[in-house]
Every structure is written in C-alpha cells, then in structure tokens.
Amino acid sequence: MPDQTKERIVDAAYRTLVKRGYHETSMKDIAAEAGVAPGLAHYYFETKEDLLVAAIEHGCQPVISAWQRAGVDLSGPLPEDADPMMVARMGFELAKEELRTYRGLFLLTFDMFGVGLHNAKIAAAVRTFIEERRAFIARITQGVITGMADPPIASADAIAAAIWGSLHGIYLQKVMNPAFDADAAIDALSEMTIAFVSRPRVSLEVR
Amino acid sequence: MPDQTKERIVDAAYRTLVKRGYHETSMKDIAAEAGVAPGLAHYYFETKEDLLVAAIEHGCQPVISAWQRAGVDLSGPLPEDADPMMVARMGFELAKEELRTYRGLFLLTFDMFGVGLHNAKIAAAVRTFIEERRAFIARITQGVITGMADPPIASADAIAAAIWGSLHGIYLQKVMNPAFDADAAIDALSEMTIAFVSRPRVSLEVR
DNA sequence: AGCGTTTGATTGATTGACCAAATAAACGTT
DNA sequence: AACGTTTATTTGGTCAATCAATCAAACGCT
Numbered sequence: 001m002p003d004q005t006k007e008r009i010v011d012a013a014y015r016t017l018v019k020r021g022y023h024e025t026s027m028k029d030i031a032a033e034a035g036v037a038p039g040l041a042h043y044y045f046e047t048k049e050d051l052l053v054a055a056i057e058h059g060c061q062p063v064i065s066a067w068q069r070a071g072v073d074l075s076g077p078l079p080e081d082a083d084p085m086m087v088a089r090m091g092f093e094l095a096k097e098e099l100r101t102y103r104g105l106f107l108l109t110f111d112m113f114g115v116g117l118h119n120a121k122i123a124a125a126v127r128t129f130i131e132e133r134r135a136f137i138a139r140i141t142q143g144v145i146t147g148m149a150d151p152p153i154a155s156a157d158a159i160a161a162a163i164w165g166s167l168h169g170i171y172l173q174k175v176m177n178p179a180f181d182a183d184a185a186i187d188a189l190s191e192m193t194i195a196f197v198s199r200p201r202v203s204l205e206v207r
Numbered sequence: 208m209p210d211q212t213k214e215r216i217v218d219a220a221y222r223t224l225v226k227r228g229y230h231e232t233s234m235k236d237i238a239a240e241a242g243v244a245p246g247l248a249h250y251y252f253e254t255k256e257d258l259l260v261a262a263i264e265h266g267c268q269p270v271i272s273a274w275q276r277a278g279v280d281l282s283g284p285l286p287e288d289a290d291p292m293m294v295a296r297m298g299f300e301l302a303k304e305e306l307r308t309y310r311g312l313f314l315l316t317f318d319m320f321g322v323g324l325h326n327a328k329i330a331a332a333v334r335t336f337i338e339e340r341r342a343f344i345a346r347i348t349q350g351v352i353t354g355m356a357d358p359p360i361a362s363a364d365a366i367a368a369a370i371w372g373s374l375h376g377i378y379l380q381k382v383m384n385p386a387f388d389a390d391a392a393i394d395a396l397s398e399m400t401i402a403f404v405s406r407p408r409v410s411l412e413v414r
Numbered sequence: 415a416g417c418g419t420t421t422g423a424t425t426g427a428t429t430g431a432c433c434a435a436a437t438a439a440a441c442g443t444t
Numbered sequence: 445a446a447c448g449t450t451t452a453t454t455t456g457g458t459c460a461a462t463c464a465a466t467c468a469a470a471c472g473c474t
Contacts, residue, residue, distance in 0.1 A: 005453080005454090020325060021324055021325030023230045023325075024325055026428080026429060026430075027429085027430060027431080028429085028430090036454075036455090037454060037455045037456060038455085038456070038457090039431095039432080039433080039454070039455060039456070039457090040453080040454055040455075042430085042431065042432075043452095043453070043454075046431090047430080047431085048430070048431095107324055110320060110321060110324055111321060111324050111325075113317060113320075113321060113379065113383070114317060114318060114320060114321015114322065114324070115321065116383060117228055117314055117317055117318050117321070117382070117383075118227060118228030118230075118231055118318075123383065126383050127383055127384050130379075130380060130383060130384070134380075152395075152398055152399075152402075153394075153398055154391065154394055154395035154398050154399075155391065155395075157388075157391070158388065158391035158392050158394065158395035159395045159399070161377060161380060161387070161388075161389075161391070161392035161395065162373050162376075162377060162392050162393075162395045162396040162399065163373075164376060164380075165372065165373045165374070165375070165376020165377040165378075165379065165380060165392065165396075166369050166370075166372045166373035166376055166396075167372070167376065168372070168376040168379065169369075169371060169372020169373055169374065169375040169376040169379075170368060170369060170372040171372075172320065172337075172372070172375065173337055173341075173368060173371075173372060175324070176320070176323060176324075176330065176333050176334055176337060177334050177337070180368070181364075181365065181368075184361065184362065184364070184365035184368070185365050185368035185369045185372065186369075187360075187361055187365065188359075188361035188362075188365035188366045188368065188369045189369040189372075189373075191359055191360055191361050192359075192361075192366070192369065192399060192400065192403045193399065195359075195403050196399045196402050196403050212419085212420090233462075233463060233464075234463080234464060234465080235462095235463080235464090243420075243421085244420060244421045244422055245421085245422070245423095245464095245465095246420075246421065246422070246423095246465090246466080246467085247419080247420055247421075249464080249465065249466080250419075250420075253465095254464080254465085255464070255465095
C-alpha cells in the first residue's frame with residue numbers, strides 16, 4: 001500500500017492543482033482530496049513544489065505513452081527508418097489531439113511556468129521541461145534539414161525554439177480562451193513549416 | 208499631487224511585481240516601495256488585481272510608443288502607404304530589441320498569464336491582452352497575404368495566432384533562461400515566415 | 415468649513431511546514 | 445509459531461507568519 005498511497009497523493013495533487021491552481025491549493029487540500037492526513041503529504045513530498053513537479057510528470061505520462069505507441073522515444077534519437085518529415089506531421093497532429101484531450105495538463109503546465117518565474121526550484125524544473133521538448137523538436141528538425149536541397153540559414157536549434165514556442169503560444173491562447181481555434185493555428189504553423197522546408201521542390205510543382 | 212501619487216503607486220507596483228511576483232508581493236510591499244501608507248493603495252485600486260493590470264499597462268507604454276514613433280498604431284489599421292512586409296520585418300526586429308530592453312515587462316506578463324489561469328478578473332485582462340496583439344499581427348498578415356501570388360490555405364487569423372504564439376513562446380524561453388538565444392529563434396521565425404510568403408518568387412531564383 | 419487625500423492600526427482568516435505520538439508491517443531469533 | 449525489535453507509514457494538531465481588505469481618524473489644501 002505504500003507506493004499506492006504515494007500514487008494516490010500525486011493523483012490527488014494533479015486533480016486539485018488543475019482545478020484550483022498552485023497558489024490557491026494547500027497541502028491540506030491535496031491531502032483531503034487523497035483522503036489522507038495532512039501530514040502524510042509532507043512525509044512523501046518535502047515541499048509543495050516537489051508535489052507540483054511530480055504532478056506534472058504524472059500528467060505527462062499519457063503523452064509520452066502516445067509517442068511511444070507511435071514508435072518514437074521522446075528522449076532518444078529518432079528511429080533510423082523514420083522519415084523526419086512524417087514525424088513532424090505526426091507531431092502537429094498529436095499536438096492538436098493532446099490539446100483537446102488533456103486540457104488540464106496544459107493548465108497545470110502554464111501554472112508551473114508562472115510559479116517558476118519567481119521560484120528557483122520550479123524554475124529549474126521548467127528549464128528542464130522546456131529543454132527536453134525543444135531538443136526533441138530539434139532532432140526532428142535536424143533530420144528534415146539534412147534532407148533539404150537548400151538548407152535554411154537558421155540552425156535546427158533556433159528553428160526548434162521557434163516551433164516549440166509557437167506550439168506553446170498556441171496552447172496558451174487555447175487555455176486562456178476555449179473558443180480559440182487552436183486547430184487552425186496549428187494547421188497554419190504546420191503549413192508554414194512544411195512549405196518552408198519544401199521550398200525548392202515546391203518550386204517545380206507550381207500548377 | 209493626487210494623480211502623481213497614483214502614478215507613483217503604479218510604478219512602485221510595477222517594480223515590486225517584477226521583482227517578487229504577484230503572489231509573493233503584498234499590497235503592503237507595494238505601498239512601502241511607493242512610500243505611502245498601505246491603505247492608500249486600496250484607495251486608488253480596489254483590489255490587487257486592478258493594480259496588476261494597471262502595472263502591465265504602465266509597463267507596455269514604452270513599447271506602444273516605439274511603434275508610434277515608427278508611424279504605426281497598434282490598435283488601428285496599418286498606414287496606407289506602408290508595405291506590410293516591411294512592417295513585419297520591423298516587428299521581428301522590434302521584438303528582439305524589446306526582449307533585450309524590457310525583460311521585466313515580459314516577466315510580469317507571464318506572471319499575469321499564470322495568475323489568469325485561475326482568476327476570472329485577470330483572465331479577462333489576459334484575453335484582451337492577447338486579442339489586441341494578435342489582431343495587430345493579423346492585420347499585418349492580411350496585408351502580406353493580399354499581395355501574395357499564391358495565397359496560403361490558412362487564414363490570416365490562424366497565421367497570426369501561430370506567429371503571436373511563436374513570439375511569446377520564444378519570450379518565455381528567454382525569460383526562463385537568460386542564456387537562451389532568443390535572437391536566433393526570432394530570426395528563424397522571421398526566415399520561416401518570410402520564405403513562406405515569398406514561396407513562388409523564390410522558386411524562380413533557385414541558383 | 416469642507417472635501418479629497420492619506421494614515422496606520424486592526425480584522426478575520428489562511429498557509430506551509432513541522433512534530434510527537436499512534437499504528438502497521440517486516441524481520442530475525444528462539 | 446510466538447515473541448521482541450526495528451523500520452515504515454500515518455495521524456492530527458500546533459506553529460509562527462502572512463495577507464487583503466477595512467475603517468475611523470487625521471491631514472492639508474482651497
């Protein structure tokens with residue numbers, strides 16, 4: 001039951017933090033949601049910050065699994081036999097679906113960003129969070145660039161930063177306004193990047 | 208002295224909020240920074256939320272002025288005689304400069320986003336903030352699209368959402384990690400968008 | 415005298431962290 | 445298998461500190 005208890009606390013933390021936000025949630029609230037005594041949360045997690053980080057990792061699990069089911073490891077190199085362009089396309093599609101399915105996760109993520117602005121421990125977690133995901137996009141981008149006849153001036157890292165940024169900027173707009181058409185924005189981003197990398201070839205296909 | 212006092216409070220709020228963040232800043236702190244009694248802050252601003260919104264508007268002033276000096280009104284239509292493409296280029300350059308000069312403003316902005324996630328009043332301010340800026344980008348985008356031989360599938364609004372998102376995603380990366388090369392990322396975004404809209408012409412210039 | 419401004423003490427409520435003690439589980443010894 | 449011992453888990457309450465907001469009173473200008 002020990003591990004199960006810890007899991008129950010993390011899960012309760014995720015739900016409570018999503019619903020009420022970091023600053024409006026107390027350790028007592030989380031403990032109550034998990035159905036345990038207040039002190040127990042502190043037994044497993046020294047500070048509320050640790051619990052926030054754990055809750056986000058917990059919430060990211062389904063996304064990581066989705067990529068793994070597609071045969072892609074977020075933290076490793078792309079599969080040798082994968083077409084980077086196809087991985088990119090899939091990434092945009094997955095982003096749209098995730099935004100639809102895991103709205104709470106994005107809420108919590110932006111909450112973490114906000115807390116990280118003035119909290120060293122969370123800031124470190126945020127930097128890691130960003131770097132991992134940006135590096136993943138950079139690997140895809142590098143793969144795409146390698147296959148380009150007329151490679152861009154910008155580095156793969158810089159392009160990845162712009163794409164990661166765009167996705168998260170779109171997520172933010174969606175989180176702040178559910179009526180926002182995130183699919184259209186991601187489609188626009190997709191069209192833009194794909195047209196960009198297929199510039200030379202497209203030139204011959206002008207109808 | 209009344210108006211001057213209000214201004215002094217807003218300015219103190221800006222500095223304090225940037226330094227310590229919304230949740231870590233008390234009305235007392237702001238009043239102390241302004242050199243006035245705690246109650247006076249509440250005399251001019253009913254709630255801390257109002258003070259945050261005022262502080263951000265205050266902090267945005269220099270940016271708005273910079274655009275006006277360049278002959279562009281953020282909330283109105285573009286000048287008739289302006290080349291949308293040039294306005295776009297200028298926008299990217301200005302973004303780089305602002306990020307260098309007004310780091311505190313971006314910190315405060317993201318803080319506001321974070322607070323807005325679970326605070327109705329701030330959320331409304333955030334939505335307005337986003338929509339105004341996105342609409343501005345959309346006007347530029349529309350102008351650029353109109354001049355395109357082979358217009359994109361995506362609407363100007365969708366493209367504007369992707370670009371606004373990218374810029375703010377880049378700002379976020381810079382704010383969270385000062386070592387991040389935001390200029391390179393913005394250059395990449397610029398290269399991407401400009402290459403995108405000049406696709407057909409570029410196609411004839413393949414060397 | 416009167417009004418807009420300013421003061422600063424007070425209110426009522428909340429928080430994260432901490433702790434000492436109760437309980438349960440695991441283990442080795444005989 | 446019965447026991448004593450150690451370790452792991454869980455409890456619930458305390459703690460000092462903090463906060464946004466209120467308000468009656470004082471101030472100072474006209």
